Amino acid sequence: MKFSRRTAAVAVVASTASLALVLSGCSSDGGSGNGDEKITLTITTFGTMGLDGLYAQYEADHPNITIKATNIDTGGNALTDWKTKQASGGLPDIQAVEEGWLGSVMEVSDSFTDLRDYGADDIKDRWVDWKVGQATDPDGRIIGYGTDIGPQGLCYNGKLFEAAGLPSDREGVAELFGGADASWDKFFEVGKTYHDATGKAFYDQSGFIWNSFVNQQEEGYYKKDGSLNIEGNKTLENFWMQLADAQKAGLSANQAQWDWGGGQAFVDGTFAVFVCPGWMLGVVKGQVEAGGGDATSGWDFADVFPGGASNWGGSFLTVPTSSKHPKEAAELADWLTQAKQEVASFQAAGAFPSVLEAQTDPGVTGESELTKFFNNAPVGEILASRAEGVVAQFKGPDDALIQEQVVGPARTALDAGSADGPTSWNTLIDTLHQLIG
Structure with a gap:
């Protein structure tokens, strides 16, 4: 967990x-x-x-x-x-x-x-x-x-999807994101469609999206030989820029991680999708109920995930x-x-x-x-x-530190709009050097 x-x-x-x-x-x-x-x-x-x-x-x-x-x-x-x-x-x-x-x-x-x-x-x-x-x-x-x-599926609010003119049934939602070929490009494309139709954000904040993407890679913050795998990693850098573009387009609700206003953001339409490993389902349920909602609030769970298997x-x-x-x-x-x-x-x-x-x-x-x-x-x-298809990723000695103290501040600046993609990425790399080496 x-x-x-x-x-x-x-x-x-x-x-x-x-x-x-x-x-x-x-x-x-x-x-x-x-x-x-x-x-x-x-x-x-x-x-x-x-x-x-x-x-x-x-x-x-x-x-x-x-x-x-x-x-x-x-x-x-x-x-x-x-x-x-x-x-x-x-x-x-x-x-x-x-x-x-x-x-x-x-x-x-x-x-x-x-x-x-x-x-x-x-x-x-x-x-x-x-x-x-x-x-x-x-x-x-x-x-x-x-x-x-922690295999991941996609939580989504069917009521919000329907109001935006998008499919709301689980099978339709899975196909909307590409089914077996679901990709992050398609995810952001759907997000822009949703935002254009509603004027609202698509997901709560960029950190969980980033984390899910990193976990999908064969090698994450570390290579299998134990060396760092962030600076010069064009796959990670390019996805960070994609997150920056999505933020500019209004897809991120700029929520503080793990703080949804007592669950209100889950029931007032602040965002419509949420990346969900199994253990997160209990979190979503608890947040909805804390915010005064229940099973009628519209949340559903689809057998699809952008980019494929992710743990x-x-x-x-x-x-x-x-x-x-x-x-x-x-x-x-x-x-x-x-x-x-x-x-x-x-x-x-x-x-x-x-x-x-x-x-x-x-x-x-x-x-x-x-x-x-x-x-x-x-x-x-x-x-x-x-x-199916999940492969354990090697975790280096400072994996959690990188996630919390290196990526975290840069992601916060990105979502707040106080730093653009290149600036926030450079801040991330600078912090990496200061804290890890």
Whole structure:
């Protein structure tokens, strides 16, 4: 849970009653947590991972274990929290790690428990293979159990599309953007058509569009050999200029990232499309509801994405070596990433499972609170479709820093119109040299 890649705003997720129905089918495989010693396990997560509703079930099945959970609002804040506690030795028993942090995490991978000591090799076929590969350090140590992955589809407001004279049904929208051949050129073309018809912005801000594009590339901010891949990268620079042109054309609503005015921007027609990895669906739902809207507000989810397959985010549960209860912590991390629990997380927050069995479970492919909210869209089936062709991208040690502190200020200036494309790009490169080298 994408921050950085997988940042999430405060969101109202699936109802307690719905989640309880899912949890009723969850059970523990037992383990040392059923002994007599009273143990408190601490866990730190972030954003909308959909795990909070699971802890009570585990405690009920393990009466001697108490789970003390901390959820940090955004991935950026969570990254700062992890780095601070990593340096001071104050990490929890289980630390959630976001995909975008992996470069930094792997530099200190020996400070995380090798989960092979607690059976990781026996269960590694549980996940899509590239997810396990991401969590494996250069010495072959598996340091994390995968929670979700972030295949992306396109959220759109059907009512706003219809008012603009555009198709509003999911199949029509997919074709509008090019179907299997959907491209960013077509995306911006549709955006201009929408703006011409309504006078309104098409998307909330340029940062999420940029992030999605970068994640589609075979190599992102870093090359596979670990060297930086931004300065002189004409693919990235040209897309930045395309974003600048779109901003001039009025396509960006210049929203602050992760701040939509208490959800108002999602219900008042400020923008009409939103890039959506699975975990973002819970954010959209929560923002609409916070803004006073509901399932009738018009939001839908289409099986299409400009430029093809793209993965934004996805997280892991790690056990720092500082844990006083590594076996029990590993057992909890194992349980939280079993198929039934990943189904529950999906239904709670749209966190699309990295576990193969969970991806085809009726709880993912069938009806849920999210399908009802998104105009009965088969969100699980769409995300499974969007996951096809996703390839894990190498993340360098400062990937998240680049996203937050190098790209962020330049993007803000671009969207505000205070800097044009070339100027903001040069600022980005200058900041890159100052902060990274």
